[in-house]
Amino acid sequence: MSVPAPHFLLFSESNRKQPQGQWRFVLQSVDGSEVLEAVDDEPGLHPERLELLAVVRGLEALSQPSRVTLVTPSKYVNRGLAYGLAEWRTNGWQWEHFGEMAPVKNRDLWQRVDRALQFHDLECRTWRFDLPHGAADEFPCSSTDPNDRGRPTRLRRRSVNSRLRRWRVRSRRKAERWAESCRLWTAQLGTRFAPLPWLQ
Numbered sequence: 001m002s003v004p005a006p007h008f009l010l011f012s013e014s015n016r017k018q019p020q021g022q023w024r025f026v027l028q029s030v031d032g033s034e035v036l037e038a039v040d041d042e043p044g045l046h047p048e049r050l051e052l053l054a055v056v057r058g059l060e061a062l063s064q065p066s067r068v069t070l071v072t073p074s075k076y077v078n079r080g081l082a083y084g085l086a087e088w089r090t091n092g093w094q095w096e097h098f099g100e101m102a103p104v105k106n107r108d109l110w111q112r113v114d115r116a117l118q119f120h121d122l123e124c125r126t127w128r129f130d131l132p133h134g135a136a137d138e139f140p141c142s143s144t145d146p147n148d149r150g151r152p153t154r155l156r157r158r159s160v161n162s163r164l165r166r167w168r169v170r171s172r173r174k175a176e177r178w179a180e181s182c183r184l185w186t187a188q189l190g191t192r193f194a195p196l197p198w199l200q
Helices: 047-060 075-090 107-116 160-190
Strands: 007-015 022-029 035-041 067-072 094-097 100-103 121-126 142-144 152-154
Touching: 007 047, 022 047, 047 067, 047 075, 047 107, 067 075, 075 094, 075 107, 075 121
Parallel strands: 007 067, 067 121
Antiparallel strands: 007 022, 022 035, 094 100, 142 152
16 A cells, blocks of 8 residues: 655745845645745845755755645746756757757756656646736826826817727736736645745
């Protein structure tokens, strides 16, 4: 009888506002019985390397083969795991850049991630912090004439085409906000509404 692998949530982030650069991860079992947090300063590192370093340290902190749900705001990490890792491994950790093969950026860290994935089953979910704010109306009903001492002037009646363009812009923005809300809700549901440690 095989014992199922334990399931962990791995929250990773990097703080670019610190002058020396900072990475942080929180490793938490799904049932909340185990929590491990680590943070460190790394002077002179590029933000992408900080984001990847947090993931590497989190994966290497696991003491046994596990299922890991990675929650990260980093598109760089998410895209590398989803699209780049297998190809880089096949090409000897190089990628085609303007017709020439060039070394993969942060190759040493990606190799450590690849080594960790030989033991762990990883699922990556992106958590975005730059949530879109409510967009202002781009088509005001009145404008201000600089020669009219700041008093609003009436606009001419808009044509049907103008109204259609305005409706299309508003509809597209609403659809984008709705899609973003659905993605965030799915991420919350997937992590069983686990609290975000760095927001506490």
